[in-house]
Amino acid sequence: MLLLYIKIALRNIVRHKLTSGLNIMGLALGLTCTLLIILYVGEELSYDRHFTKAERIYRITDEGFGEKAKHWAATPPVLGEAFQEFMPQVEQVGRLHYANVKVLQYSSATGDIRSFEEKEGYYADASITEIFDLFFVKGNAQHALNETNSIVLTEETANRYFGQEDPVGKILVEAYDKKPLRVTGVIRDLPHTTHLKFDYLISMATLYAGSNNGALSSKGWNGFYTYALLGDRSSADKVEGRMADFTAHFYASPDLTRDQILANGIFRLQPLTEIHLHSSLEKEMNPNGDITYVYIFCTAAVLILLVACFNFINIATVQIFKRLKEIGIRKVLGALRSQLIYQFLVESLVVTLLAAVLVVILMFFALPFYNYLTGSDLLFESVFTPVHIAGMLLLVLGVGLMTGLYPAFLVSRFNPINAFKGNSTPSSSVNLLRQGLIVFQFAISIFLIVSTLVIYRQTEYFQRKDLGFDKEQLIAIKLHGDLYERVVANTSSFKNQLTTNPAITNTALVSRLPGERLGMYSFTLQGKTEEEEALNMRYMWADEDLVPSMNIELVSSQNFKSLSSDSATAFILNEAAVKFLGLKDPVGQLAKSENSGLTGPIVGIAKDFHYASLHTQVEPLVIQYKPEEAGYLLVKIKVNQVPETLGFLKDKIKSYAPGSLFLYSFVDENLDQMYKAEKRMSSIFKVFTGFALLISCLGLFGLSAYTAELRTKEIGIRKVLGASEKSILMLLSRNFIKLVLIAILIASPIAWYFMHQWLQDFAYRISISWWIFAIAGLSAIAIALITVSFHAIKAALRNPVRNLRTE
DSSP states (O other): OHHHHHHHHHHHHHHTHHHHHHHHHHHHHHHHHHHHHHHHHHHHHTTTTTSTTGGGEEEEEEEEOSTTOOEESOBOTTHHHHHHHHOTTEEEEEEEEEOOSEEEEEEOTTSOEEEEEEOOEEEEOTHHHHHTTOOEEEEOTTTTTTSTTEEEEEHHHHHHHHTTSOOTTOEEEETTTOOEEEEEEEEOOOOSSOSOOOSEEEEHHHHHHTOOSGGGGOSSOOOBEEEEEESSGGGHHHHHHTHHHHHHHHTOBTTBOHHHHHHHEEEEEEEGGGHHHHOOOBTOSSOOOOHHHHHHHHHHHHHHHHHHHHHHHHHHHHHHHHSHHHHHHHHHTTOOHHHHHHHHHHHHHHHHHHHHHHHHHHHHHHHHHHHHHHOOOOOHHHHSOHHHHHHHHHHHHHHHHHHHHHHHHHHHTOOHHHHHTTOOSOOHHHHHHHHHHHHHHHHHHHHHHHHHHHHHHHHHHHHHSOOSSOOTTEEEEEOOHHHHHHHHHTHHHHHHHHTTSTTEEEEEEESSOTTSOOOEEEEEETTSOHHHHOEEEEEEEEOTTHHHHHTOOBSSOOOGGGOOTTOSOOEEEEHHHHHHHTOSOOTTOEEEETTTOOEEEEEEEEOOOOOSOTTSOOOOEEEEEOGGGOOEEEEEEOTTOHHHHHHHHHHHHHHHSTTOOOOEEEHHHHHHGGGHHHHHHHHHHHHHHHHHHHHHHHHHHHHHHHHHHHTHHHHHHHHHTTOOHHHHHHHHHHHHHHHHHHHHHHHHHHHHHHHHHHHTTOSSOOOOOHHHHHHHHHHHHHHHHHHHHHHHHHHHHSOHHHHHHOO
8 A cells, every 4th residue: 555655646746747846846955954954053062072071071160250250261270289179079170271372393304394383272281181081193191291391282283293204202392482392192183063172282291390480379360271070970069069168268368258258259160061052251262152043043944944844735735636536536435534644644755755865965065065154074974874864864754744744634624526516726724724824934034034134234244343443454473483582672673674665554563463362460550559459451562553553543642652761661541441440531640560560651541442352342451561572563554565565574574583484364354253153144044044935935936836727717717808917917916925915024023023132142233224124025025926927927928718728
């Protein structure tokens, strides 16, 4: 019986090529979109779960209390040992400390020097390799990070420097301080689905050996990422319950009570597997994902799948009314209701399986584009694993049953007498359901159009917003090693050499670039004790040319050039800092910087400019005159002279500091990286919105063909009585347009609500204008008209005599 039903299904697919083709294509597109979204969501949810002890690994964070307090991902350097001693449930503790951007060099036996900039690296406790079970391809895992000046590389990093040579025992030299680092191990590259991204690990002993200040014994400097491996997962609640006790113990002082300590903050336990999607703390290792986007894409997947399913149901009901006589004969010959339900469910599954075959083909061509959009590196073979194929078959089975149930039950309730009387017009209830499904399909499409437009406009807003400084044509050259020493020691001479090029208008030294995370240090006004007025603010160190090079507007019209000869340093505050300090006119007041210990005057007030992401409000900023802390040389150049100027800069640096790498970036491109998640989301939404519209139109195309066929004689009579082609076109189109208008009314307020909620996450955001809904609505109407018009025009132009002869 099953084979018979499959044969009938295939025969009907061949007989009704148009509707069957539309059904298969619509389902295939819907399933493909859904599978791609599932892949993306699955990837986001899989972060850090590949570590064998992931369920027992926790990161310790530092949550401050109060209006101006922050929640820190990093903790004090001495916390790890104290935590392990205090908590018996802790099996191991390991720390990581960011090693800053380093330029490493390797001189081979042949004299060949290989030098690369390494942005991702950490000083690490030896226990880190055990906590995360890092797999060593070469070297001894137990001793690799025990000794001073030892370094462990990832496979990719080792290949860059050593190629086919055995890296273990080789020496890498850090370009800045000429420190030799002996390679003691090579670990397998970690998958990209981890918050823990690095190219190398340097032994923690190396950091301690090279440090002569008290920072590494400080309880007030949050500079280390501390991870705890618990003995078992069930002990997490016990440890979390004792975090207040530990905080009070850690900061215990004769001058402070327990309540006073806990009023300032508390340490927290954060599961490793929640860091990527649930954490955006101060001083995160890297920008993390957002669980909100996972929810958004899951919703999009469900909506697109529903559009495809409703499309299937609509077209399936059309096919049923073309097969009424067949169904009637089967019932007269004794077919049971259960047999008819079974037959049409089998036919639905056959169509869905054919769509699944098409999905495999579509996935093959879509994966490169998917990787481009999401930044993934999925291969076709890795997608169609046995587990994925089993999941896909379950999805296909579920979709086949869901889409086949209504048509099957509709057939089983059908009265065979109506077929033999020639009544092939659907009942009012069927028509109502069909119209409801069309409304629902287009409501989803309009919702996606509005969402795409809002996301796109917010992303564009980030690009267009005036940041308060000139980011265009601003090149940042990384200072390292000999280049740093020579530029800082002879700043004026080097700058003069650069400005001989007419394309270069300004140069400046600066510690960090806009878009990079600026450190926080205390700032104390003279006459106030640190306990009274030491406030933490963002710091940027620079020379006197930063303000003109970035075209930062000064409210007080003063710059570091007004610095007197007896002052070792000076400060420029932004407006947010002045407000933060509660001052009216701070210019001329003396202040002290915690980082340098230097005292100097406040010489200027800068208008607030966006040195960080537009996701947050402008924070208080101190620009301190301290060129020796420079990390970059900023070079402002004229428009349309980029290639020539870059060549000039490269030659100058090569002659000024031979052997130094020419490492540069554009400030505006660096700033764009902060909005990568929004750009990615915008691009993905555009694609899936297009697919949702296409699937809806496939259904509308099939329904308009059926409607034109159903009203063939009516159209013929109207034409004989003098109806114009235009009136026929309007007759066949207006019902569909009416349904689209209803969809617009339903979708618009829902889309406004959800997009309004999404925009609340941004400190600087667009307003949702009325014309967004107008564009979405008009687009949907235009697409529906174009879709319906094909069959409407064809019916309107047909010879009325042929229409009246049609049975």
